[in-house]
Amino acid sequence: MVLEKTRRRRPGPSGTANTDRTQQPATSPGEPQGRTAVLTLDREQSWVVRAVRPLVGYLLVVPALAIFVTFFYIPAVMLFVLAFYHWNVFGATTFRGLGNFYTLFNQPLYWQSLLTTGYFVLVMVPLTLLVALGLALLLREGVRQARGGFARSLIFLPHVTPLIATSIIWVWIFDPQFGLANFVLTHLGLPRLGWLEDPHWAMPAVMLYTLWHSVGLYTVLFLGGLAVIPQQVVEAARVDGAKTLTMFRRVIWPLLSPTTFLVLILTTVNTMQAFGQIFALTGGATGRGGGPAYSTSTDAVLIYQTAFTYYHLSLAATMSLILFVILLVITVIQKRLSSRWVFYR
């Protein structure tokens, strides 16, 4: 029945076969008859068909599975092997045991990259959280009206723009002589900064760009979290005379905690893996990335440089393995902590 309807709406390419077939059910319409027909269909099936049918389900997943295994799972497994070998793409492999780790831990640059990553993550996570929450609270009312929805779209837009295309304008914004950033600073009576050319200010510049590019996503997530807070709870607290701050601390914040937790995980994982904007903002012009004096060489950037500028794939694989484990541990710890302070309704 339903199939017939659908078919009538969008006729298939083989018109004659269709009309031929639609005539058949027309002679025997009606729900109960259809049901018995299905039953006979199942009974008529041979055991071969019944045995093979589930296999079809499995076969349908195979194309996607093949892609995932080849390009994601195999590389992930290889990581745990190749980190202990001296190798290159042509396959010359000698087992080095912990040798790669030894070499790596004796590189001051590696430790510096971990510190840089820590700096980036520890600033970005709370900053993003605060700004996103603030923006969400500001946008909360009127989001359903056109005006609020428009503002939300504008804040969200940067998140879907390609990193390199928008990095270009931000390099100009951070230009020490003609850029907008210094123009604003001088008007506020503050000293001009070297931004991307200054080892101390390159990272903050990258942070500003990253905040601009990503905060819209988290704002919308918070807006979603605020929207599902039950109005009765808020009303009840209001009747009990809760003031703004109390209301936020005792009602909104606890009820928002699942969203806060989600944002926390996403910002941590995303900032630890930031690459495109760092590459483009600090050293896209040299094709190397990493900023002045390696000041923006985070772990991810250093892995890229080690593997594809210095072609030291073994060391890069070792660094990748460590990053893999760090991210795994962080996710597990955050999951554990979440059970303690996230309030799930």
Place this chain on the structure above:
Amino acid sequence: MKNTRSSIASSEGRSGGRSSWKHSTGHLTLHGRGVAQLLIGLVFILPVYWVLVIATGHHGDAYAIPPVLVPAMQFGAIGFVLTHTNIVHYFLNSVFITTTTIVLVLVTGVLAGWGLAAYHYRGREALFMVVIGVMMLPQQALIVTQFNVMFHLGLLDTYAGLILPFGASSAAIFLFRQAFLQLPESFWDVARLEGANVFQYLWRVAVPTARPAVATVTLLTFIVSWSQFQWPLIMTSSKAVQPIELALSHYMASFSNNWRDLTSAAVIALVPVLVIFAFTQKYMVKAVVGEDRGVTE
């Protein structure tokens, strides 16, 4: 539920005045809030706007102090970039890569989504976990060994190498599975009775009813695929197959301080995103946010 209620009731007592949560953030009047919302929205859009201002500005506008605020609408620089560089070639590369990826993701997503929704077989749940688990793998930690795999498959520097690895998406499979689970089983029974095979059923019945999922997957794949940068940076070396984002990073090196030409090139890369965003903003916001929500839940 019970806990919070009682804690709210006991918290801070009844000393407060009439201030309510609704009015709490609003020392600003409703009008003032609207203005504030709009101003913040404009701050966020400003850099994108500036790309247009400088690209269509007069020569030297990038060096003006105070900064130029109004576009002069001179399209000379964009014309120059279009005719004197290979940007059209890179643009078409991106179009080709993005479209092919979207088609592949839709096909593999529909097939796997149906395979995981409609059949019962041993290990189905495990298979689903394997499919979803891909989202948990940290991309930056895999890139080195992925390069190794790509080398051995002979996929470096090919279109296939830029398309195939992204031809299946966990999010797509998840969305299609959800959509197909909503379909009554009787549909499929009737279709079989009429002699339709799986593919005919998917094409004629299942996919048309899952149109929202198709739209979401298309938008998501478009955003990710059009913005692709790190993967082609590492996996390609010849200009023949490279996408536009990578070309922009080349231009950053070769045009170094020629802001007008650089931003013109950026405009060309941005236009498809801006146009599609303008028409689908609500769906796009929902699609992207929904995906990120799905990652951890």
